[in-house]
Each structure stands twice: as C-alpha cells, then as structure tokens.
Amino acid sequence: MKNSFDFRTMLANAWVQGAIPPALLVVLVIIVEIGSPGFLTGETLALLLSNTAVLFILATGVTFVILIGGIDLSIQAVASLASVILAQLLPSMGLLAFPVAIAAGLVFGILSGVVHVWLRVPSFVATLATGGVVAGMALWLANGRAITIEEGGRASTSWINATIAGTPVVVLIAIGVGLASYLGLRYSRFGRQSLAVGAGEPAAYAAGINVDRTKIIAFALSGTLAAIAGVILAARLSSGSPSLANQLLLPAIAAVIVGGTAITGGLGGVGRTAVGALIISIVRIGMTFVGVNIFAENVVFGAVLIAAVAITIDRSKIAIIK
C-alpha cells in the first residue's frame, strides 16, 4: 500500500516538473520509427505537423485559461463560428475577412471572461453558456449548413496552404503563436500575474494584482486563438461549418493536461502544451496505424484525459473536490 502511494507521488512529481511528457513524446516517436521507419520525414512529417498546428493553437488558448485555474468549454464553438464568418465574408471582403473572423473570437472570449468574472459564474458553466450562444449564432449565420469556400475565395486562403522553404505556412503560424505566447507568459506583466492568480488567488489579490482583468484577458486570448485556429481549419478544408471544430474540444484540453499543465492552475506553460499537442497527434496517428477504429479514438482520448488529470492535479489546492 505504502509503495503504491509513493509511486503515485513520484509519478505526480515527475509529471508536474515536466520530465515525463517529453520522455513520453520521445518514446512515442521511437515506437513510430520502429513500426514504420522513415515515417517521420518529408511529407508525412509536414502533414503531421500541419495537423498538430491547429490543435496546438487551440490548446495554447486554453492553456492561458487553465493556468488561471479556470476552463474554457467554448473554444470549439468559437473556432466553428470563425470558420463560418470567414467562409461567408471571403467572397466580398477578401483578405479582410480574416481579421473580422478573428475579432469575433476576441469579442466572445471577452464575453466569456466578463460573464465569469462580473457575474461570478463558475467558468465551466459560463463558457458552456457562451459556447451555446456562439454555436447558435454560427448555425444561424450558416443557415445550418456547411459553406464551401468557392474558387474566388480560395485565392485569399491559398497562402495558408502554401509552404515556405519546405515548411508549411500553418506550421510557421503555429510556431509564431507559440513563441509569442511563450514570451508573453514568461516576460509580460499579464503572464506573471496570471501565473500568480492561478497559484493562489487570495495571495494574488492581496498583492494588488487586478485579478478580474487578468482573468478577462486570459479568456480573451483563448477566444482569439480559438478563432485563429478556426480560420486556419476553414482555409485548409476550404469550407466553414457550424460544427467544423466540434471534435477538437477534447483533444485540445487533453493536450494541455497531458503536457503537464495542472487544471488547478498556476503551473505549466505553452512549451508543455506544445509537447502535449504532439503527443496527442502521434497517439492519433498511432491509433490509425494499429487499426483502432476512427470512431473509437474519443474513447482513448477520454481515458487519457481522466488519467492525466488524476496524475497532474494539485490536491493540496482544493479542500473539497466537487
């Protein structure tokens, strides 16, 4: 009994200190290499990274919210709405459709934050509600259908599907987003304050940090990044739809947690989310490889999520677990 407990503590410590996720990633890469030599080179690697890019951008947004100790369940709806707006506006506005779609994400991110902070609604209910609001709007705007981006609009989206020096632009965008988020979290005042809020809200409050503003900014970032992920997804699939990103909520949250950011907040970062997103992507490819039915993937992700939460959660922070 004692031994098993020690093992659990050890596992938890190593995980939150960030040692296990990269090791897990390396092991997974080695397994894939052994199973299919040369798989992770050239085109297939570029495809893997492009597929990871959208997941990573979504997950980076949620990372900000999870770091302050909240959760955002509206990201898939915001991403889908952004894809619908992009597909609707491309023919008339061209490249200007991108900022409009992303601004919509910013607005609904702020809305989630305001509902959570000002009305004091727990974040999972606040974002469940705003997610519903957003999903309804996306359905309404798209009239319940998927909208194909026609030939004319594709001229404005082709740059996203292009490659620069052999690297897909999507991957470059993801790297840019990742770097900016990493630096912002590490060196900006907001970044430090959000870590403080996540680590201990009463202390952060007592230290004079504007907790409410920090939280709203975190939700705004989550909404914005979700919208960016949505427009990229729309450009890659040449279509916008009210249910385009519905399958991405669970993998995105799983990526954050598996990477080693604790849902209790205050501990983790964008680098860990990058590792988590790669792990999720490789696991997905691995499952297709081993012949796991595509419909059954969610079963694995659900189980992975529960396991990762159980390992990384900081139980000293919550007196009563609801």
Place this chain on the structure above:
Amino acid sequence: MKSISNTEPKTAMQSFWSRAGKARRWRAFAPLAVLIVLCILIAIANPNFIEPRNLIRVANSAAVPLTLAMGMTFIILLGSIDLSVEGAVSVAAMVLVLLATNDSNTNNYGWFAVIAAIAASTVMGLASGFLQTTLRIPSFMATLGVWFIGLGFSVYMLGGSAVRLMDENIRALALSRFLGFPLAVWIAIAAFAVAIVIQYHTRIGRHIMAIGGGEDVAELSGINLRRVRIMAFGLAGFFFGVAGVLAAAQLGQSNAVIADGRLFAAVTAVVVGGTALTGGEGGVLNTLVGVLIVTVLANGMILLGISPYIQQTVQGLMIIAAVALSLDRFNLKIVK
C-alpha cells in the same frame, strides 16, 4: 470552490442582503412567474399556442429533457456537474437499438433491451462517480472524459451509421397514446414522480441536499460522502438511460448525433428552474418549471417564425441570466 468571508465591514451590503433575504422567499417563485408570463405572451402573439394539439406537442418535446434534467438536478444539488449526459444518452440509445429488433443485426430481445439500455447508462454513471471519488478529481473533468468515452463507444458500435429501431412495442412508447398524450410523456411524468419521492422521502435524497449545503458539515454528521456521491451519479445515469430509450423510440433510430445538444438543454432547464449551481438549493420541482420554460420558449419561437438555429443562443443567454440572478454568490470571493 472555496469561499472566504469578507473581513472588511460592509454595512451597506449587509443591509442589502438582509432585505434580499425577504426577497429570497419570493425569488423561489420567480421561475414560475416567468413561465406563466411567457405562456400568456406567446398565446397573445399566436393563439395557436393554446390549441390542444400544440400543447400535446409541447408536452411531447418536454418528455426527454424532463427525464434528463431529473438526473442532472441531483448532481447539481450536490454542487457537482455531470457533463457526460450526451455520452450516457447515446450509449443507452445504442444498446437499445442493437438489442431490440433492428435493421443491422438479428437480435430481438424486446423489453430486455430496454432494461439493458438503462442498466448500461446506470453503470456509466456509477463508474464516473467511482472514478472521481477514487482518483479525487473534479466531477467536470471526470465526466468530460466519460462523455467522450461513451460517445466514441456508441458511435463505434453503430459503425458510424444510423441503425433503425424496428421493435413495434418499443416504438409504441412514442407512437401510441393514453388520454391524448404519447406514452413517452407519461413515462417522463413517472420519472418526475420517482425523482420527487427520492428527493423528499428517501435518505439518499436528504443526504444529497446535505452535501450540497455544506460538504464538511455533512461529513461531520456522519454521512458517507463517497457512497452518496457514487449513488447520485448512478441515479443520474439511470434517468439519462430512460431518456436515451425515449429519444431512440421517438426518433425510431439511433445515430451519432442522437444526443447532440442534450447536455445543454438539461443544464439550462435545471439552472433556469432556480437550482443553485453551488448545491443544496432548489430541486426537482424547480426543474419541472425550468424544463417547461425552455420547451415553451422553443415552441413559441417556432410559432413566431424565429429561426430555430438561434435557439441555442437564447438558451445560452438564459443560463447566464438565471445563474447571474440566482443565489448569494456575491459572498464568494473565489469563483473558478
């Protein structure tokens, strides 16, 4: 969720809240008032609303949400949340259609399929209760995982396509009528009666209220928190299973999207009815009113020719408004 009492004196706020204490008794009736006003307004705008045919339609479309929301009420009374509604409903519907007469295999187990479907969903509920108490993780995370495990499993079993339910007796739940209402409505009413009995007349019901009201006090007074929690999630799973059977009977099939939007409808109904998310306040009677508000509003919007797509938006706004207007959360300093 932790709460810290404010140390600074706030006399203005205190007097405000003591006045609010009186208002609180009235507030219990606010959802009912909203429902009545809503009915009157819709009836004025479109008299077709109060035609018997339309009222039966409203009752029929309230059947599944009511059964679901009964289960969700107990979880929210605990102060927890169950996000696995859609997973549980889709598993129950999948088990039902695959075991009853269908167009995909040769099974023909009749009513046994119904029992198996409800049992499967109950086991899922017990499992998510067991998982979260054993691993000590918050309910929204555990049930988020279980949601997708259930959904993935049922879509996998259905092979990604729709399977038709061809057992006449089970289809009759939706098609045949008793006293003008489809049998599904009567089953939902029965579920409501069961929920009332559980909440007010059983030990588990009282224990759920006690835990929601204050977990530490409940524990000190000798309640086995873990057992009550697991049983409450099992109970919720039971109601979700019944709802899944009704949904499959109404639709005549089970597919990947049979459960879409159910979580949202259930949470909206419970919260709009006035049950506090912090637990311990409200109950199944509130939820009945909440379900009727949501269903009447949806029906009214169709009668008034408003795009059905905007319904989720309206429901989302209703959740925000109801949560914001309810309870004394302003005493809480930390909301996560």
